[in-house]
Amino acid sequence: MSNNPSPGASAPKPIRKPGSQIIVDTLIEQGVDTMFGYLGGVVLPIFDKIYDSPINFVIPRHEQGGCHMADAYARATGKPGVIIATSGPGATNLITGLATAMMDSVPLIALTGQVRTDLIGNDAFQEADITGITRPITKHNVILKDTKDVAQTLREAFHIATTGRPGPVLIDIPVDVAMGEAEVTPPEKIKLPGYKIRHRGHSRQVTTAANAINNSLRPVLYVGGGVIASGAFDELRMLAEKAHIPVTTTLLGLGAWDQTKEGSLDMLGMHGAAYANYAVQDADLLIAVGARFEDRVTGKLKTFATNATTIHIDIDPSSISKNVRVDIPVVGDAKQTLSELARQVEYRERKEWFDKIAEWKEKFPLFYDRNADTIKPQYVIEELYNQTKDSEATIVTGVGQHQMWAAQFYKYSRPRQLITSGGLGTMGFGLPAAIGAQVARPGKLVIDIDGDSSFNMTLQELATAVQYELPVKVVLLNNGYMGMVRQWQELFYNKRYSCSYLTNPNFAKLAQAFGAAGITVEDKSAVPGAIEQMLKETKPCVVDFRVEPEENVWPMVPAGKSLHEMDGLDIFESMA
Numbered sequence: 037m038s039n040n041p042s043p044g045a046s047a048p049k050p051i052r053k054p055g056s057q058i059i060v061d062t063l064i065e066q067g068v069d070t071m072f073g074y075l076g077g078v079v080l081p082i083f084d085k086i087y088d089s090p091i092n093f094v095i096p097r098h099e100q101g102g103c104h105m106a107d108a109y110a111r112a113t114g115k116p117g118v119i120i121a122t123s124g125p126g127a128t129n130l131i132t133g134l135a136t137a138m139m140d141s142v143p144l145i146a147l148t149g150q151v152r153t154d155l156i157g158n159d160a161f162q163e164a165d166i167t168g169i170t171r172p173i174t175k176h177n178v179i180l181k182d183t184k185d186v187a188q189t190l191r192e193a194f195h196i197a198t199t200g201r202p203g204p205v206l207i208d209i210p211v212d213v214a215m216g217e218a219e220v221t222p223p224e225k226i227k228l229p230g231y232k233i234r235h236r237g238h239s240r241q242v243t244t245a246a247n248a249i250n251n252s253l254r255p256v257l258y259v260g261g262g263v264i265a266s267g268a269f270d271e272l273r274m275l276a277e278k279a280h281i282p283v284t285t286t287l288l289g290l291g292a293w294d295q296t297k298e299g300s301l302d303m304l305g306m307h308g309a310a311y312a313n314y315a316v317q318d319a320d321l322l323i324a325v326g327a328r329f330e331d332r333v334t335g336k337l338k339t340f341a342t343n344a345t346t347i348h349i350d351i352d353p354s355s356i357s358k359n360v361r362v363d364i365p366v367v368g369d370a371k372q373t374l375s376e377l378a379r380q381v382e383y384r385e386r387k388e389w390f391d392k393i394a395e396w397k398e399k400f401p402l403f404y405d406r407n408a409d410t411i412k413p414q415y416v417i418e419e420l421y422n423q424t425k426d427s428e429a430t431i432v433t434g435v436g437q438h439q440m441w442a443a444q445f446y447k448y449s450r451p452r453q454l455i456t457s458g459g460l461g462t463m464g465f466g467l468p469a470a471i472g473a474q475v476a477r478p479g480k481l482v483i484d485i486d487g488d489s490s491f492n493m494t495l496q497e498l499a500t501a502v503q504y505e506l507p508v509k510v511v512l513l514n515n516g517y518m519g520m521v522r523q524w525q526e527l528f529y530n531k532r533y534s535c536s537y538l539t540n541p542n543f544a545k546l547a548q549a550f551g552a553a554g555i556t557v558e559d560k561s562a563v564p565g566a567i568e569q570m571l572k573e574t575k576p577c578v579v580d581f582r583v584e585p586e587e588n589v590w591p592m593v594p595a596g597k598s599l600h601e602m603d604g605l606d607i608f609e610s611m612a
Contacts, residue, residue: 050219055183056081058218059147059209060089062190065223068118070094070109070475072102076122077162078149078211094475094504097496099126101468103133104494107142108472111455112430114267116143116197117472123149124162127208128169132462135173137204139459140288141265143197144204145190146174152212153181167208175203183216188224195226200233201352202265237349237368237376245323245347245364246380252321252345254389255281258304258333261288261458262326262350263370264451269293271374272325279381282393284312286327287439288458291448301393302402305333306593307440310400310602313593315393317600319344326350326370329359330459339598349373402444403590403608411560413438413513413583416567417445417485420511423567429481430455430473434466434490437519440589442485464493467510471497474506481509481571488514488540495546501576502551509570510578512543515585523588527603543580552576 053061059082063071070092075083086093096102099121106117121127127148137144151160167177176196180189186209193205249255263272269292276283276299283293284301295302304312316322322344327333329348334340340360348355348362349370356365366373404414431446433439433456448454455473457465470484491512501508522536544554553573557566557580570579590604 056214060085073120081214099129104468105472108469112473112476120147127166143202146206150210177206179208183218235369237366237373255321256319259289260327263292266370268371274378291453294449295447311396335599432470434486436487438487438513463490470508489518498550547578
């Protein structure tokens, strides 16, 4: 019996849905199960549909905090984070979060409400040209003009955000587009003329790179966040172990290589390990993978790694030879390229090279005064590491001195273990990012290592952590200063501490007022017990460590100096 309709029978009517429902349905189609955001008038149609959806929704206390939460959720999971905000000030409050994600190549989808299409350009209530404002700080952005374009535009946004060099994509949604109706259509093939991603590196270039590795005596692998973004950590390990190459990482590359393993040079750069900087400067081959040679890594460009032939592997062709001239460029995905390189390289002992590195490590270890009576911030981080190194702890930081100490004195052994703001250096990132990471990793230990000035910027998000029963831990290194600024004022401005000192609240009591736990530590002997107590706490907990006020981060490459011209090594030698 035929199932075809009889002659003259009408075809089924196409299903029509409001744009707001199409938005929510498409988000679910793209695998979204968690969103962050703050409601407002023009996004009410979307929130009304979210009400009946299975999406887990987290409301921050400020849109910037919500954007950092979505960012950290993406960094913790590898999936795109999703943030929604209303028009005008709601949308503009996302600016810092979007710029943070853009600089650090984080896949993010931002949905912003907009006034009705017929009001655009008329200075309507809460109107802002958010696509114009965010064009330099998003990988792509677009304003919707027709409800029929909603689904495909969202699909394209996810594709752009997650492919190639990841980044944030913003979609501006006028309220009449969200309220209008359109036919529901099946997904179409993504067709984006001009947007082409090269995943596989050119075979001749890969072979040239492998030959350079095989012939080198003093190679160094210089690894950035691109290795983590591409999921290339196993391939990195295979290459480094097979060819016997030491590994140094950028701040965002920490965790791509297990720092407890032989061959780790730890972090390089302005506040990197002296032995990493010396190794890069003395290398005859530098293999950069998923890194962009930014100024905090290279120091003075003219004198950076002048003895080395340079290989640069990156999926973003615009990053290659942008700052440092590259001898062997390889445009391609780090995972595929490292896999092919590992197949072609050969093992070399390189005993003299590793002996030299061991000599630098012994002579110039990371240091601080361990005999001090005061609480040294480095000691707090070392003790935290000792108590959590066998756990699956995720470390999140704000920005400042504490961030550098967290990079130096906590050892990272797996990708996505450290979540921090790199390129933009966003103070206030720590607490909301810790919340986003905790949402991504329920039941796991998430610790925000923060500074008092950075924490002050977004501490209202403690209310979010309490509301959603997210047991984030905050290790607050409270020195009463904007620490990194104060350090520069001490070194370069004759200790004229202009506007870098703050009057802080009692952070422990403040945490308790929010409904979190709060602990104050003023004595060095109390540090281990306070960390132990914090780790046992089942609700959000802030531990206020009153650390040495004028402690500095060493070593330090001053601005404009070469990577090997580090200040602070003489201080270590005087203490040794």
